[in-house]
Amino acid sequence: MGEELLRYEKLAEELGGLIATGTLRPGDRLPSVRRLSRERRLSVSTVVQALRRLEDRGLVEARPQSGFFVRHRGAARPQPSARSTPDAAVDVDVSQKLVRVLQAGMQAGVAPLAAALPAPSLLPIAALHRLYAGVARRHPGLLAGGNYFHTDEPALVRQLVRRSLAWGGPLDAAEIVITNSCTEALGLCLRAVTRPGDTVAVESPAYYLMLQLLESLGLKALEIPTDPRSGLSIEALDLATRQGRVAACLLVPNAGNPLGCIMPDENKRRLARLTAERGVAVIEDDIYGDLHFGDQRPWPIKAFDEAGNVMLCASFSKSLSPSLRLGFVAAGRRRPQVALQKTITSGGTNPVTQHVLAEYLASGAYDRHLRTLRRTYGQQVEAMAAAVARHFPASTRLTQPQGGFVLWVELPENIDATALHERALADGVAFVPGELFSASGMYRNCLRLNCGNPHTPEIEDAVRRLGRLMA
Numbered sequence: 001m002g003e004e005l006l007r008y009e010k011l012a013e014e015l016g017g018l019i020a021t022g023t024l025r026p027g028d029r030l031p032s033v034r035r036l037s038r039e040r041r042l043s044v045s046t047v048v049q050a051l052r053r054l055e056d057r058g059l060v061e062a063r064p065q066s067g068f069f070v071r072h073r074g075a076a077r078p079q080p081s082a083r084s085t086p087d088a089a090v091d092v093d094v095s096q097k098l099v100r101v102l103q104a105g106m107q108a109g110v111a112p113l114a115a116a117l118p119a120p121s122l123l124p125i126a127a128l129h130r131l132y133a134g135v136a137r138r139h140p141g142l143l144a145g146g147n148y149f150h151t152d153e154p155a156l157v158r159q160l161v162r163r164s165l166a167w168g169g170p171l172d173a174a175e176i177v178i179t180n181s182c183t184e185a186l187g188l189c190l191r192a193v194t195r196p197g198d199t200v201a202v203e204s205p206a207y208y209l210m211l212q213l214l215e216s217l218g219l220k221a222l223e224i225p226t227d228p229r230s231g232l233s234i235e236a237l238d239l240a241t242r243q244g245r246v247a248a249c250l251l252v253p254n255a256g257n258p259l260g261c262i263m264p265d266e267n268k269r270r271l272a273r274l275t276a277e278r279g280v281a282v283i284e285d286d287i288y289g290d291l292h293f294g295d296q297r298p299w300p301i302k303a304f305d306e307a308g309n310v311m312l313c314a315s316f317s318k319s320l321s322p323s324l325r326l327g328f329v330a331a332g333r334r335r336p337q338v339a340l341q342k343t344i345t346s347g348g349t350n351p352v353t354q355h356v357l358a359e360y361l362a363s364g365a366y367d368r369h370l371r372t373l374r375r376t377y378g379q380q381v382e383a384m385a386a387a388v389a390r391h392f393p394a395s396t397r398l399t400q401p402q403g404g405f406v407l408w409v410e411l412p413e414n415i416d417a418t419a420l421h422e423r424a425l426a427d428g429v430a431f432v433p434g435e436l437f438s439a440s441g442m443y444r445n446c447l448r449l450n451c452g453n454p455h456t457p458e459i460e461d462a463v464r465r466l467g468r469l470m471a
């Protein structure tokens with residue numbers, strides 16, 4: 001035992017030394033476990049222990065199916081929130097600032113590191129155009145006016161149910177409502193289960209649009225500490241819901257925005273059980289579930305829901321095109337309330353687009369497209385992380401997203417990302433300041449970067465300029 005200990009420490013020391021002297025550089029792949037074991041005449045478990053030791057020290061990272069890689073300088077993860085229990089619920093007031101930030105980020109000539117949007121070049125737009133033409137020809141009656149109450153196209157519902165088999169489903173076709181985007185789905189669910197003045201538990205940091213929705217519906221946000229590796233803290237949610245004052249929990253458990261982490265299955269199971277027991281409705285946003293970097297499609301919380309208490313929302317905005325405006329909610333036992341809100345707020349969802357999507361999914365093209373897209377997003381996130389490590393201050397921390405295409409960056413305490421934002425825009429670079437991910441103004445030294453675009457020299461230069469502004 002003592003000998004084994006020494007052996008793995010010795011190997012960790014040696015590899016650490018190669019990293020320190022630059023023999024092994026950021027991004028380099030370490031020799032495989034099997035090779036190290038053979039060449040160094042060590043057991044596989046000793047080698048794995050040595051690599052884990054290096055991982056704990058933040059020197060290397062494991063990538064599924066690929067092995068261990070040297071991490072980028074300064075690439076420590078953001079600190080989990082120092083708080084382990086939630087504070088009081090607060091009113092939300094982020095909308096005005098957010099609109100200004102997102103509009104400014106869309107201006108021509110500004111590097112697009114703000115809104116989480118994929119580059120059009122990554123999307124199968126030509127194929128979708130062809131399908132629109134084909135569907136219009138083959139289904140000439142689609143725009144002839146339809147049934148006000150049954151606007152979900154069965155062909156699309158069938159495809160969604162089939163897809164859900166891969167992630168702990170199948171969903172029940174009868175619980176699905178097709179929506180205009182994920183945003184609409186989230187809004188419908190909130191309307192279905194809350195009244196103005198209610199409290200909704202959200203992740204901290206939270207996706208800003210969720211905060212905007214709470215603001216517009218007169219709801220209070222209860223910010224639950226969220227770990228950059230494992231997501232929303234179940235312990236904190238447990239504490240927060242003991243007094244029965246939380247109407248709903250709104251979260252992005254798979255490759256969330258902005259932290260990019262995937263909540264472990266065990267936590268999903270606990271969350272599903274806890275919320276069902278306490279009468280807290282769950283609104284889960286799974287928009288990034290298909291965009292995971294690992295081998296397995298992560299399951300949503302919905303897969304662990306036995307009470308019909310979880311409303312699962314998603315859309316194809318991040319994988320096919322944000323302009324499709326096509327999403328859905330699998331609303332469990334609250335389907336009637338959600339469907340009523342759908343009728344009241346928008347009446348239905350464009351049937352042509354529903355058929356286009358149904359045909360695209362049925363053809364198998366979506367899965368082929370996803371395989372490439374996931375790899376591309378992974379590479380773009382990696383390239384952005386490397387650029388941040390090159391150009392931002394040395395003590396910067398950043399997330400290691402497990403999917404999606406945003407990077408959350410924690411700057412040294414003394415840097416105010418909101419003030420930096422003004423100067424960055426003047427210098428032609430956009431990002432979203434961290435405080436917009438909090439209803440109570442936390443994260444002033446954080447920012448989120450969109451990695452939805454290929455990492456061109458222009459993007460690299462934008463990151464370099466941003467780093468210079470922090471110096």
Ligand SMILES: Cc1ncc(COP(=O)(O)O)c(C=O)c1O
Pocket residue numbers: 116181182183184207209252256257285287314315316317322325326327
């Ligand atoms: C977590 C999350 N949910 C929803 C959306 C918006 O999706 P949609 O365009 O379908 O409304 C986004 C877009 O940034 C997102 O990051």
